[in-house]
């Protein structure tokens with residue numbers, strides 16, 4: 001059942017190259033670079049988008065917001081479902097709600113759908129489980145096709161959510177005629193390159209994660225930092241570490257560090273930074289210098305061509321622009337996995353957690 005892996009989580013992390021390939025199958029036309037999402041053909045391009053989700057799916061939604069704005073020019077908000085349901089949001093006919101859920105059974109996300117429908121908004125579901133409540137209750141549904149996810153810690157489902165959010169932003173941008181040229185030219189080839197590149201990289205990533213977790217196993221708390229698309233990934237890295245290794249971790253927008261968390265930095269409080277070589281790289285680099293000036297130890301996920309002088313640089317393979325996230329995410333997952341396994345925790349069934357949160 002575990003396919004020779006020690007845990008379902010590890011198996012599911014290693015399935016991600018296949019998950020990306022399945023998300024793309026039949027959905028991109030290599031020659032024209034066009035995205036084919038028949039599920040959304042009946043839908044107009046949203047004028048305003050509210051993404052509603054919980055946990056890891058919420059982090060995927062936050063990540064998707066950047067592409068919806070940048071590639072499709074859609075004003076987008078991302079809402080924690082348990083907050084949205086008790087607010088009085090300005091939401092009505094003409095608005096689109098995108099509900100993201102692996103299980104399709106999360107009570108708060110379903111309540112968000114009910115609220116949206118009651119107010120006349122259109123609901124698109126992005127979910128993994130076919131026939132689930134989200135799939136049934138949404139007006140339109142896009143399936144992430146990641147296959148059953150058994151481990152409580154969500155890994156491959158998030159990868160598939162990011163892949164579909166990328167395709168949706170591309171499709172909306174193409175239909176509106178606002179897709180930036182760079183994305184129009186490079187995104188589809190970049191996506192197609194991912195499965196093989198990630199497949200080749202995963203064993204080495206696991207090895208690096210094993211080494212690093214032994215160095216940092218004494219830490220009682222971690223600060224995860226990222227900017228732009230790497231801010232939601234920082235939140236996700238921290239969530240993964242918390243939920244399976246029980247080490248406290250906080251994800252923060254790197255630029256917010258100086259507004260409080262910097263006070264915590266000392267040699268016993270390590271920082272896990274996300275520092276791909278993008279337009280925000282110089283900014284992240286200077287944040288890391290601030291950490292070092294206070295004696296903080298740093299693990300930094302980066303890419304070839306970087307020049308970070310930190311305790312533990314961790315190079316992930318090159319990928320075009322935002323697609324770097326597909327290389328960074330498994331490294332975060334593997335670090336949490338190896339840490340939890342090293343500390344002898346119950347990786348697939350962490351205490352106090354359920355796979356589907358069907359109560360509020």
Ligand code: M6R
Pocket residue numbers: 054055056057100101102103104105106109152153154155239243353355356357
């Ligand atoms: O099934 P959903 O995507 O709606 O689940 C949402 C969260 O409960 C879920 O992502 C949770 O945070 C995971 N345990 C994270 O690994």
